[in-house]
Amino acid sequence: MEPSLTGLRVLREIAERGSFTAAATELGYTQSAVSRQAAALERATGQRLFDRQAGGVTLTAAGLTLLRHAVVALDAVAAADRELKGLPPERGTVRLGTFPSAGVLILPRALAALRRTHPRIGVTTREATTPALVRALRARTIDLAILASRPPHRPLDDQAPPLEYLTLSETTLLLAVPAGSALAAEDAVELEALADQDWIAGPSSAAEPAMGVWPGAPGRPRIVHTARDWLTKLHLVAAGCGITTVPPGLADAVPPGVRLVEVQGGPAERRRVVLARLPGPCPPAATEIIRALRQEAARQPG
Amino acid sequence: MEPSLTGLRVLREIAERGSFTAAATELGYTQSAVSRQAAALERATGQRLFDRQAGGVTLTAAGLTLLRHAVVALDAVAAADRELKGLPPERGTVRLGTFPSAGVLILPRALAALRRTHPRIGVTTREATTPALVRALRARTIDLAILASRPPHRPLDDQAPPLEYLTLSETTLLLAVPAGSALAAEDAVELEALADQDWIAGPSSAAEPAMGVWPGAPGRPRIVHTARDWLTKLHLVAAGCGITTVPPGLADAVPPGVRLVEVQGGPAERRRVVLARLPGPCPPAATEIIRALRQEAARQPG
DNA sequence: GGCTGGTATGCCTGACTGTCATGGAGCCCT
DNA sequence: AGGGCTCCATGACAGTCAGGCATACCAGCC
Numbered sequence: 001m002e003p004s005l006t007g008l009r010v011l012r013e014i015a016e017r018g019s020f021t022a023a024a025t026e027l028g029y030t031q032s033a034v035s036r037q038a039a040a041l042e043r044a045t046g047q048r049l050f051d052r053q054a055g056g057v058t059l060t061a062a063g064l065t066l067l068r069h070a071v072v073a074l075d076a077v078a079a080a081d082r083e084l085k086g087l088p089p090e091r092g093t094v095r096l097g098t099f100p101s102a103g104v105l106i107l108p109r110a111l112a113a114l115r116r117t118h119p120r121i122g123v124t125t126r127e128a129t130t131p132a133l134v135r136a137l138r139a140r141t142i143d144l145a146i147l148a149s150r151p152p153h154r155p156l157d158d159q160a161p162p163l164e165y166l167t168l169s170e171t172t173l174l175l176a177v178p179a180g181s182a183l184a185a186e187d188a189v190e191l192e193a194l195a196d197q198d199w200i201a202g203p204s205s206a207a208e209p210a211m212g213v214w215p216g217a218p219g220r221p222r223i224v225h226t227a228r229d230w231l232t233k234l235h236l237v238a239a240g241c242g243i244t245t246v247p248p249g250l251a252d253a254v255p256p257g258v259r260l261v262e263v264q265g266g267p268a269e270r271r272r273v274v275l276a277r278l279p280g281p282c283p284p285a286a287t288e289i290i291r292a293l294r295q296e297a298a299r300q301p302g
Numbered sequence: 303m304e305p306s307l308t309g310l311r312v313l314r315e316i317a318e319r320g321s322f323t324a325a326a327t328e329l330g331y332t333q334s335a336v337s338r339q340a341a342a343l344e345r346a347t348g349q350r351l352f353d354r355q356a357g358g359v360t361l362t363a364a365g366l367t368l369l370r371h372a373v374v375a376l377d378a379v380a381a382a383d384r385e386l387k388g389l390p391p392e393r394g395t396v397r398l399g400t401f402p403s404a405g406v407l408i409l410p411r412a413l414a415a416l417r418r419t420h421p422r423i424g425v426t427t428r429e430a431t432t433p434a435l436v437r438a439l440r441a442r443t444i445d446l447a448i449l450a451s452r453p454p455h456r457p458l459d460d461q462a463p464p465l466e467y468l469t470l471s472e473t474t475l476l477l478a479v480p481a482g483s484a485l486a487a488e489d490a491v492e493l494e495a496l497a498d499q500d501w502i503a504g505p506s507s508a509a510e511p512a513m514g515v516w517p518g519a520p521g522r523p524r525i526v527h528t529a530r531d532w533l534t535k536l537h538l539v540a541a542g543c544g545i546t547t548v549p550p551g552l553a554d555a556v557p558p559g560v561r562l563v564e565v566q567g568g569p570a571e572r573r574r575v576v577l578a579r580l581p582g583p584c585p586p587a588a589t590e591i592i593r594a595l596r597q598e599a600a601r602q603p604g
Numbered sequence: 605g606g607c608t609g610g611t612a613t614g615c616c617t618g619a620c621t622g623t624c625a626t627g628g629a630g631c632c633c634t
Numbered sequence: 635a636g637g638g639c640t641c642c643a644t645g646a647c648a649g650t651c652a653g654g655c656a657t658a659c660c661a662g663c664c
Contacts, residue, residue, distance in 0.1 A: 002307070002379070002383075003379065003382075004306070004307060005304070005306060005307050008379075045383075045386050046386075047386060062386055065382065065385050065386060066382050066386060068382075069378045069379060069381050069382030069385070070378070070379075070382065072374065072375070072378035073374070073375040073376075073378035073379050073382075074375075076371045076372070076374035076375035076378065077304065077305060077310075077371060077372075077375050079371050080305075080347075080367065080368050080370075080371030080372065080375075081304075081347075083367050083371070084347050084348075084349060084364055084367060084368060
């Protein structure tokens with residue numbers, strides 16, 4: 001037997017989403033259909049391709065090799081489709097994945113600079129969580145990923161081949177407080193002052209410590225709002241609804257009524273913005289984007 | 303809708319065989335199945351892919367572009383299959399197609415030389431008719447083809463992109479006669495002496511003038527034997543059953559009882575041995591084979 | 605005008621690929 | 635420890651599709 005094209009597409013989606021169910025909803029299938037397709041693939045290849053663990057699925061080594069070839073095949077039929085429709089053959093466009101807050105300042109500036117110097121290079125971007133971006137890199141659905149990393153800066157997965165990382169900038173975390181509040185009186189506040197505060201956090205996932213709350217703040221954080229969007233969070237802060245953490249890259253973008261202060265007395269909260277890609281030859285369009293991103297990152301030091 | 307993998311495989315086979323029926327028998331299908339697959343492909347792409355003419359099928363421009371991508375996809379899944387089975391990933395092996403008599407001397411010597419200088423390069427060969435080889439080149443089922451060409455040396459098909467040709471050697475035809483016969487008395491015979499002779503021809507096809515009979519020989523040739531195999535033909539000559547034409551490359555291989563003579567008085571019968579390939583980058587293994595073939599061709603001048 | 609290549613198509617069956625509904629295994633939180 | 639959640643597997647079923655078979659059709663050729 002032989003793997004089918006839809007089987008390969010399902011494989012790619014599973015690799016990218018990290019779970020059968022997510023892949024199913026993404027493809028418009030039922031979870032059971034995806035499960036069957038996965039089983040059919042394993043039957044066709046005669047090997048275990050998926051590591052079913054609680055909470056998701058990762059690809060085995062065999063699954064990764066099949067994925068590598070599957071991407072080639074799927075891209076070929078997609079290219080055929082485009083070419084037969086008379087569309088240009090997708091030349092030189094780079095697919096970029098970013099973690100949510102990268103899209104606020106670094107990315108648009110770098111892209112604007114790139115468009116000035118290399119107007120022919122096409123870029124598409126996609127926002128997603130860090131693990132989703134890592135999976136998308138491995139599924140070759142994106143070419144480059146801008147990720148956030150906190151110490152200790154470990155590799156983001158342990159699959160082979162290891163990803164290549166390039167640090168764009170290294171920053172320290174800031175605290176956004178309402179302009180009129182007591183916390184805004186000085187340029188820096190003490191860690192102890194953060195006890196008994198209302199916090200505005202990001203979408204809280206069970207695994208990660210809630211983004212937006214200062215790590216190591218004393219006491220139990222009282223999360224009163226959660227919002228994905230930076231602008232929402234900052235306006236909540238301006239409205240006096242709470243405080244939250246922000247990367248310094250946003251310094252130029254804070255609305256009136258919000259003040260950014262440093263936090264003293266705890267361990268320095270250093271974050272890295274990291275560019276990740278699969279090892280291997282780098283197409284020229286991608287190197288140009290990397291250059292533009294590094295230049296822009298250097299321009300606004302953390 | 304989307305073309306299926308089997309559809310693409312059928313497309314490749316049609317391109318290579320030049321007819322639905324031939325593709326069907328090759329794939330173990332019925333002709334009707336192939337016809338339906340072809341129709342499904344055209345439905346999926348929304349374009350006419352095949353030019354149905356009497357006596358066979360050629361690909362349209364759209365068919366050729368689809369074929370180009372189809373080959374990539376099919377190779378990808380084949381490579382995945384190999385790799386998952388633990389086989390080496392088919393690196394550097396070149397698929398060579400030859401016309402029947404190339405296999406006698408040029409090819410084995412060139413391959414022997416190549417194995418001495420580059421033992422790592424793998425070569426597979428396949429013998430077929432000239433049009434089949436041209437189609438196989440276009441279907442990317444072979445990488446290189448050794449073809450025979452007679453004047454006027456036109457391109458062997460009119461599809462795009464045009465094939466690249468490289469003349470390996472240019473020879474003049476010889477006549478194989480029984481050693482004891484009257485024709486063997488001199489080094490050369492007159493064209494008129496070829497009237498009223500028994501001829502040993504190749505498999506006669508309706509389209510081509512029978513191979514083996516001297517072109518322009520006076521009178522109607524009397525074909526008493528037909529044989530594909532060179533050794534068979536030469537032994538028939540040795541047995542006095544008739545005479546036939548041979549390329550001079552076989553000079554070293556004639557069995558006792560056979561003499562090779564030239565023919566005077568007619569137009570020179572010049573043949574070329576031509577190496578053909580699709581335009582585009584040439585993998586290093588292929589260039590090595592080309593080098594070996596040219597070297598061997600130069601060693602035994604026609 | 606029959607014959608010999610070739611392709612297209614109506615009819616049928618078996619397989620496959622989906623959905624629906626249900627069951628079972630971990631993990632987390634209380 | 636147990637309830638609840640999220641995940642994957644699987645039995646039953648239906649619609650579709652891809653094959654085979656038989657036949658019709660078409661063009662060139664003797």
